[in-house]
Structures are given as structure tokens and as C-alpha cells.
Amino acid sequence: MISQEKNSGNADTPGVSVRTGRAHPVTLRDVAEAAGVSTATVSLVINKKKNARIADETRERVSAAIRQLGYRPNAMAKNLVSGTSRFIGLVADGVATTPLAGQIIHGAQDEAWKNGYALLIASTEGSRDLEADAIAMMLEYKVRGILYSTWFHRPTDIPETLREADFVLVNCFSPEPGAARAVVPDEAQGGRSATEILLRRGHVRIAFINAATPALARDGRLQGYKDALEAAGIPFDPDMVLEAAPDQEGGYGATKELLRRNVTAVYCYNDRMAMGLYDGLRENGLSIPDDIAVVGFDNQEVIAAHLRPPLSTVSLPHYELGAAGVRMLLGLDGAPIESAVKVMCPTIERASVTAPPAA
Amino acid sequence: MISQEKNSGNADTPGVSVRTGRAHPVTLRDVAEAAGVSTATVSLVINKKKNARIADETRERVSAAIRQLGYRPNAMAKNLVSGTSRFIGLVADGVATTPLAGQIIHGAQDEAWKNGYALLIASTEGSRDLEADAIAMMLEYKVRGILYSTWFHRPTDIPETLREADFVLVNCFSPEPGAARAVVPDEAQGGRSATEILLRRGHVRIAFINAATPALARDGRLQGYKDALEAAGIPFDPDMVLEAAPDQEGGYGATKELLRRNVTAVYCYNDRMAMGLYDGLRENGLSIPDDIAVVGFDNQEVIAAHLRPPLSTVSLPHYELGAAGVRMLLGLDGAPIESAVKVMCPTIERASVTAPPAA
DNA sequence: CTGAAAGCGCTTACAG
């Protein structure tokens, strides 16, 4: 009867604490000996093999031994035999570069776990070298597949070695159509939804403060704005589209121009710009939503939910992107075509919108 | 001469694409045969063993074969032999619950990677069951050690199974002193630094809007405020400490009370409160920093760096917490005593503070 | 300078 071993942490880094490094861990064989059976039998009861016919009495003897010895199966050995691991790799070009990006990890982790997989992550900070190392590492660990993600929605080259694995692109996609499976947010639908929040309340003169920097989101969100207007029978007026840096300063700075437009509502490229715009509007004695209605994009909680008044916006579905990526990898999401699957951006209504003053 | 295998992704999930699952991957033996040497030799050249004396000619033949076949070592087999993996596990009670918490992952990932380890993460969402499963999984993968982290600084119970591994607590600690290694932020120092930003500019009448909800941070940050005052020879006035909900609404709501205090500066429990306070102050026609100086805590970038004016604050060192946790685990950070190691909260000065009006 | 052999901890047919 061996006393419960409380330990592990092998001492390959000498000079650390007093851990007894490798105190010959309990193995299957130990359990077998303790229970007086063969290792095959132990393996059978542990894995609850259906067609294995083991006497209940034996089964119990084995279970008791396992508990006694505090046995832990060695996943490495298991995987060696089976040829695969229960790992899914996630390589990201920035782990927590933006608060939203972290949600990709979160979604992937939850979904992976739900399906019995563990998440192996690596952040490359945009370095091609680190990226190659990360992918190599994952390949060596025989991951089930790899999620290759970017922190902002964009086209991307597929690293050569990535092709050695089963993979899906998350929040990015290959410029060559059909080159790889991918999940991305539906920017156009998001832009349309954002605009519709305003339309529904009766706004007609709606400005759009877009990002001045090129980005897929910029084109998509503008397209959505146009689509919504068109569907509502409102002619698109290019003059109603302003451009500014996609942050608070940009939103604030756009105030003056905006006020020349005589609008009753604004849709901002993102929540940060909306936050800056709030300041600008207030300085001009305008109140939100009564004088002017505002909607944002991203649903960056810390900001959107706590502005005064709270901001109506459209959510960037990063959590869902991560989760969908895993499902796609595992083939759980009905056969996705070999072109990027678009995930919907849900509408989040808060208090920054009411009917226009005139209406 | 085998053609370069582009593939992997074994088909244990049928119905997925057309991957050829398990196309008998290239092994050491294949390389050995191709190079006309023994597997031992191949192993030796791959691992660049110092004392292995291999003919240069042989070495090259092996390297060529490796390239030819596109050989990838099987990490599982490697680890089986060595007994350890190059994994470090990170269990978190919320992966991206808060933007800051994600930085723990980031720091841990970078530092782990730097030392040749990969990060295995699991988020438990506070469920003890999920947590136990996550730890068991990590134990089975023979991780080098486990980082057990919480998204806000607090005392925590140590899960029984965690003790089977080498571990360190990150952003939390055991109530029983000496029970475990831990890294936490130095809240008191942070509070002191925050207050000192104000003191240095000559402020004397400094209010502190603390969180109304119990938390370690609340006590520590208050203590720091007192310490700074005392060091500056300013008597502590309990009346200068207000309490409110630790978010924008709380900060905003505290404005009225604050203005009764006749202060020239405020130190807020966190940046979110400061953001709310900005609104409140403005509504009262007060300007920052001229009429009143403001400092926050956390350095939540999206907010602090983009408020109008940008907010001086103190940074919660989450990235460093994650990195220090890994170093501590690996014994790289000079023998830490068996009591929580405190990581400094750096001062971040921006434009929300100038000298007081009277001074 | 290099090869044959044992072994890491499991699982899986195959006997019995």
C-alpha cells in the first residue's frame, strides 16, 4: 500500500524548491500489480470498454487500487498509441492586444473543452518566426487542428506549415477564394443593423462617421449603411459620410464637421469614436439622444454599456468566432463551403437613440 | 523518396472534408532508413547531442533525409521518454472576463514561450467541477506546473488536486500563510503612487472615491492613500473618503458629494469611476485638471488613454503577473519566500493633473 | 564514429 503521492514537478530546473522531482509516478502497471490483474485489464476498466467483459468483482478491485494509489493516466503514452492528441491549437497575432480579441480565445476554449479538447495557445505578436515556431510546436504535439486568428478582421497569407494541419482561419481569410475554411464577422450586416436602429426610430438624416484608415471593416460597415438606406428608400448622400481616426480623438474631432450636416442621428464606425463624439456633442450643448441619436459598433462593454447615456451599438461576435472556428474544425457545423463563413453581429439597443426631434 | 506530405488532421470526426486522416506520418525510422543509418543516429543529430561524435558526412545525409521527408518529431513520444512535457498549464476563473485579465494570459504565454514551454489554458468560469477537470487534464499531460489565476485580486482556496503539481497562484493567494507561492499586485503601493501623483503637484485637499464593495483592492488602495498622506505630513481625514459602486455610474453619482468637500484633487478607485466622474464634473462646469485634478487606477487603456483630458493613473500589472508567475514556477525568479510576492503598480502620468488652482 | 536493444506508459488484437 503506497501512500498517496502529492507531487510531480520534475526537477529539470535545478535550484528550485525542494520538490522531489520524478518520484516514480504511479503507472498502470503499479495498479495492475496492486489489484492482482494484468495491465490490459486495468486499461479496459479505466476506459470503460463496452465489449470488455470483466467481472464486477475484478472491476472493483481495480477501481480500489486506482483510488489507493492516486493513479493518473499518462496522456502522453495514451496519445502515442492513438496517434492523435486531444489538443486544438490557437495561434493569434496578439493575445490581448484588444479587449475584444481575447474573446476569440474565450469562445475557442469553451467550445474546445465542451468537445473534450484542450486549447494550446501561442501568440506571435506578428512575428513570422514566432509564428512558424508556434505552428511547428503544435504540429509536433499532433494537435487535432489549428485555429489561426488575427485580432482585427483582415485578409491574410496562409503560412506554409499551417497546411500540414487541419486548420481554420478565424477573423481573417485567404485572399484566394476557396483556399481555406474561415469564419469572419459580417461587417456589412452589422453596418446595416446599426443603421437600422436609427431608421426604425424614424431618423432620415443619418450621418456615418467612418474610419479614415483602410480596413475591411471600413468598407463593410459603409456598405451596410448604404444597404440600409437603400432598403428604406433613402437616397445615399456621400456628403453624409465623414472620416476620422477610429478612436475617441477621431470621434471628438469630427463633431464640428458633423454639425454642419444638419443631421438627427449618427452612426459611428466604432464605440470609441462614439465616446469621443459624446464629448464633442456635449460641448456644443447638444444632448443625446434628444438632440441627436448616436449608435456605435463593436459593443466594447467598458465603454458602450457605461456611457451617459448607454450606447446602442452592434456587437462584434468574437466569442462566437472562436467557438464557430472550433466547431468548423471538428466538422460540427454543417459542411461549410470553402469560402469564409460570416457570423452575424447582433444589435444591442441601449439608451442613445430615440425618435428624431422633428418627427 | 516520399513526396512531401501535406496533411494530418486524423478523421476521428467522420463526415469532415476529405482529409486522409493518419496518412502514416513520417517517423524517425523512415528517416533512418532513407539515410541508411540507425534511428539512434538520427536522434543524435536531431538533438544535437554534444558528446555524440557523428561524421559530418552522415550528419548531412540525415539532415537531407529529414528535409526530403518533411519529418516532424512526435512530441508525445519524446515526452513519454523524458517523463515531462514542455507544458505549463494556466487555469483561470475567467479568460476574458475583464480586458485586464487577458493580460495575465499574455504575460504567461510570452514568458513560457521564452523558456521553451507551451501554454495550455483552461477557463473555469468559477465552476469547481470544470476546474477539477481542467487540473486533471493538465496533470495527465504531465505539465511542468500550473498557474492558478483569478481575474480579480482575492484570497482563494487551493483545490486539492492542484497540490499534485508544482503550482503558483497568480493574482490570488492562500489565506493560510506559507501555503503556496503567489504573485499579486501591490495594491497599497499603487494607492500610494496614485496619491503621490497629486501630492507632487502640490495638492493637499485630496479626496479618495473608494469602491463600496468589499475587495482586497479596496483596502489596499485606501491604505496606500493614507500612507502617502502620512508621508507628506497631511493628516488623514476620513471625511475625504467617499464610497461608490466601482464603475462609471458610481463615479458619476459621487460627484455631488465630492463637491461638498472643497477639494482640489480626487483619486478614484479605478479608471471607470474616473470616467463617470469626468461627466459629473463637466456637468457642474468644472474643468479637469484646472479646477480639479483627477487620477484613476488600473490603466485600462481604452478609457484612461482616451479620456478628455487623458487620465493619469496607476497600472495594474497583469501582464507582469502572468510572466512573474511563470518565472516563479520555473525557479527563475530568485527564491521567492513562501508568501505572496507583490508586483509593483507603475505610475502612468497623463494630462489630468496640474498644480492646484490656489497653489 | 555508429548500431542493437531496452524501455517510457499505454492500448489493442489475439489466445485461452
Next chain:
DNA sequence: CTGAAAGCGCTTACAG
């Protein structure tokens, strides 16, 4: 109902 044996892909003494 259960055990003996081979094998997963590597590494490590040990010979030579």
C-alpha cells in the same frame, strides 16, 4: 472473463 505480447515513436546507455 482475463493475460501475454506486440507496438506507438522516441531516447539512452552500452557495445563495438
